[in-house]
Amino acid sequence: MMDDLEGELGRHDILEDDQDSSDNDSTKRQRKSKLPLVYPMCVDTETLKESGFHKSYRICLEHIREAMLHHRWQEAAEYMACYPQMLEDINQGCKKENKELIWRLSTEILHNHPNSKMEDYNSIYERMKHSGLKHYLMISLEHSFHLMLHGHIEDAKHQLCVAESWRYGKEAAAQSQKTKLIQAYRSLLDYIIWCDKKFTFATSDNLGTDDNQEMHNYFRQASVNLKEILKNPGVWDPFILSYVEMLEFYEDHNEALNVLNDYAYDKNFPPNPNAHVFLYQYLKRHDASDKKQMKVLQSLCALVPSHELMLDYICLLLDSEKTSDHQRALEVALEMLDFACWRNNLNAWKWLEAIIQKLKLQKDWKTVVLDKMSGRKDFWPALHFTSFHASKDSEENPELMEVKASLVKVLCPDRNLKYTAGGVTSGELT
Structure with missing residues (x-):
C-alpha cells in the first residue's frame, strides 16, 4: 500500500526533476533558494539515502501538514x-x-473534522x-x-x-x-x-438522608486529595476555589481561612496576586474587620499596584481615622494613575479628588502631596495634562475633565499646564 502511496505522491517530484534537467547550470544556480533549510526533528546522518519505506512516510507527513495548513x-x-504504521518500524530511532x-x-x-x-x-x-x-x-x-x-x-x-x-x-x-x-x-x-x-x-423535595450522604462522600473524596495537593508549592487557583466553596458550604470557616492564608502567605509558594484576591473576597463575604481586609489589600498592592481592588483599598484607607492611612490612600491612588489603563477612569480620579479634600484638613497637606508627587512631576504632565488630553476629555468625558482640571495646580503647582475646563480654573478645587 505504501509503495502505491509513494508512487502517487512522488509524481510531482518526478515532474520537477524532468523540468530541472532541461535548464542549464547557471539557471539552476539563479533559482537556488537562499532561505534557511528546515530539518526534520530527528536526523540520522546515515539515512540521507533513505529507504522507500521511510521516503513514503516522509511524503505522507508532508501531505498531512499541507492539508491541515489549508x-x-x-x-x-x-x-x-x-501514517501511524510508522510506529511499526523497528529500525528508526525517533519513536518517542x-x-x-x-x-x-x-x-x-x-477537533476540526466535521464528522468526528x-x-x-x-x-x-x-x-x-x-x-x-x-x-x-x-x-x-x-x-x-x-x-x-x-x-x-x-x-x-x-x-x-x-x-x-x-x-x-x-x-x-x-x-x-x-x-x-x-x-x-x-x-x-x-x-x-x-x-x-x-x-x-x-x-x-424528595431526597433523603442517603442522597445527602452521597453528596458528602464526594466532598470527602475531593477534600482529602485537594488538601494533600495544596501542600505542594504551585499555582492551584481553581482547586483552591473549589475546596473553599465546599468548606464554606459545610461551615468549616476556620479550615477555609487557614487554606487561603497558607496559599497567600506561604513563602514556598510562588508570588500569586490571585491568592490575595481570594483571601480578601472571603474576608469581605464574612464581614471581617477593615484592618484584616486592608492587610490583605496591602500585600496585593505590593504585587499589582494597578489592580482594580485598589479602589476598595483606597475606600478602606479613607474610612480610617488615622492620618497616615489617608496619606497611604494618596500614594495608592497615584500609583494606580501611573498606569495608562487607569488614565481615563473617572472613579480613580474622583477618589484622588476625595483624598485631596480629606488631606486638606491637615496643616501640612501641601507638603504631603508634593512629597508623593516628587518622583512624578517629570512624566505626569505628559501622561495626563496635555492640551491633547484636555481636548479629548472635553469631548468624550466632560465630567472627567472637570475633576482633572481641578487637580492640576494641586498636583503640579510649579508647572504652567494648559489643562482647563469651562467654569473651573486650573488653580482651585471646586
Whole structure:
C-alpha cells in the first residue's frame, strides 16, 4: 500500500526533476533558494539515502501538514490513516517523537473534522496511551478533558482514576509530578459531581438522608486529595476555589481561612496576586474587620499596584481615622494613575479628588502631596495634562475633565499646564 502511496505522491517530484534537467547550470544556480533549510526533528546522518519505506512516510507527513495548513480535514484524515504504521518500524530511532507527533496530529484533525465522533477520540487516545509509556499520563489527562468538555463527567473521572493508579517501574517515579496533577484534576471532577448533587439536593423535595450522604462522600473524596495537593508549592487557583466553596458550604470557616492564608502567605509558594484576591473576597463575604481586609489589600498592592481592588483599598484607607492611612490612600491612588489603563477612569480620579479634600484638613497637606508627587512631576504632565488630553476629555468625558482640571495646580503647582475646563480654573478645587 505504501509503495502505491509513494508512487502517487512522488509524481510531482518526478515532474520537477524532468523540468530541472532541461535548464542549464547557471539557471539552476539563479533559482537556488537562499532561505534557511528546515530539518526534520530527528536526523540520522546515515539515512540521507533513505529507504522507500521511510521516503513514503516522509511524503505522507508532508501531505498531512499541507492539508491541515489549508484546512482540508478530510484529506488530512485519509493520509493520517496510513501514517501511524510508522510506529511499526523497528529500525528508526525517533519513536518517542513520532508517537507524540501522531498523537498531536490525530487529535488536531479530529477537533476540526466535521464528522468526528466520540468513538474516534476514544480510539485514538487509547491507542496512543498504549503505544508507549512516556506520554501515558498526559494523554490520559487530555482524554479526560475532552470527555469533560462533552459532559461525560463520570467517564472523565474513570480515565483519571485509571491513570492515578498507573504504575510502571521507573517510569512511575519519573512522572510523580504528573501523577499529582492527575490526582488534582480527579479531585476537581469530584467537586463538579458534588456541585451537581448539591443543586439536585437544593431543588428537590424528595431526597433523603442517603442522597445527602452521597453528596458528602464526594466532598470527602475531593477534600482529602485537594488538601494533600495544596501542600505542594504551585499555582492551584481553581482547586483552591473549589475546596473553599465546599468548606464554606459545610461551615468549616476556620479550615477555609487557614487554606487561603497558607496559599497567600506561604513563602514556598510562588508570588500569586490571585491568592490575595481570594483571601480578601472571603474576608469581605464574612464581614471581617477593615484592618484584616486592608492587610490583605496591602500585600496585593505590593504585587499589582494597578489592580482594580485598589479602589476598595483606597475606600478602606479613607474610612480610617488615622492620618497616615489617608496619606497611604494618596500614594495608592497615584500609583494606580501611573498606569495608562487607569488614565481615563473617572472613579480613580474622583477618589484622588476625595483624598485631596480629606488631606486638606491637615496643616501640612501641601507638603504631603508634593512629597508623593516628587518622583512624578517629570512624566505626569505628559501622561495626563496635555492640551491633547484636555481636548479629548472635553469631548468624550466632560465630567472627567472637570475633576482633572481641578487637580492640576494641586498636583503640579510649579508647572504652567494648559489643562482647563469651562467654569473651573486650573488653580482651585471646586
